[in-house]
Amino acid sequence: MLKMKQASSPVAGFMLVEVLVAMLLASLAVMALTRSHAAALQLTRTGQHRVQAAQLAADLAERLRAHPAGALGEGGPSPYQLSQSWAAQQTDAADPVATACEGASATCTPLAFAQADAAQWRMLLRRSLPAAAAQVQVDQALPLADVWVAWRDAQPLRADEAPLAPAECPAGLGLSPDSGVRCLHLRFAW
Numbered sequence: 001m002l003k004m005k006q007a008s009s010p011v012a013g014f015m016l017v018e019v020l021v022a023m024l025l026a027s028l029a030v031m032a033l034t035r036s037h038a039a040a041l042q043l044t045r046t047g048q049h050r051v052q053a054a055q056l057a058a059d060l061a062e063r064l065r066a067h068p069a070g071a072l073g074e075g076g077p078s079p080y081q082l083s084q085s086w087a088a089q090q091t092d093a094a095d096p097v098a099t100a101c102e103g104a105s106a107t108c109t110p111l112a113f114a115q116a117d118a119a120q121w122r123m124l125l126r127r128s129l130p131a132a133a134a135q136v137q138v139d140q141a142l143p144l145a146d147v148w149v150a151w152r153d154a155q156p157l158r159a160d161e162a163p164l165a166p167a168e169c170p171a172g173l174g175l176s177p178d179s180g181v182r183c184l185h186l187r188f189a190w
Contacts, residue, residue: 046153046182052128053149053184059124060136060147063117064190070114071138071190078138079115082122085174086150086181089133125149131181135172143190148173150183 064071064080071078101108101116108116125132129151137146148170169175169183 049129049151049153049182050184053151054186056121056125056128056134056149057147057184057186057188060121061145061186061188061190063121064138064143064145067110067114067117068143068190070110070112070117071143072140073114073138074109074111078140079111079118080121080136080145081138082118082134082136083172084133084135085172086133086169086179087174090131133173133181135170144187145190146185146187148183148185150175150181153180153182 060080071080073079073081101113122134125134129149131152133150135146135148135150139145150169150173169181170185173181173183175181
């Protein structure tokens with residue numbers, strides 16, 4: 001009768017444990033890479049929103065510079081002035097674009113043209129950023145303008161993140177610090 005040797009040596013058990021530990025370490029590394037990739041994508045999206053907000057504010061500055069007579073508001077507030085709260089701007093119907101200044105034969109006043117131009121800018125703002133809003137303060141005497149462009153971040157705050165500083169957005173937008181809304185402020189002379 002042949003006797004078979006058993007393959008139960010102490011080395012075989014250690015190799016299995018080593019393989020399991022290596023798999024555990026590899027899975028932890030993959031999880032860490034996945035989390036860092038997701039964080040990088042979120043930061044990229046936030047950066048893109050900031051760039052878009054800066055471009056929108058610069059666009060408004062150019063609009064004010066191009067139409068200074070209409071921006072003065074003919075004795076009243078400037079048509080570019082915007083002081084509604086963030087919530088009110090979210091529930092507003094889309095701003096109608098005035099048609100009095102359209103067409104080759106249209107004759108419109110500088111004020112009417114500025115009103116139509118401001119409405120177009122607000123529509124562009126809403127289409128460009130998620131849950132966008134703005135606050136615009138036009139100082140007609142200097143002439144200076146303060147523009148805050150606000151948008152909601154696509155991803156809510158994590159438990160380990162601090163809420164946004166309330167000073168990042170103006171008080172007139174009426175935001176709570178943990179709302180996830182970000183703001184960009186620019187001041188320019190027109």
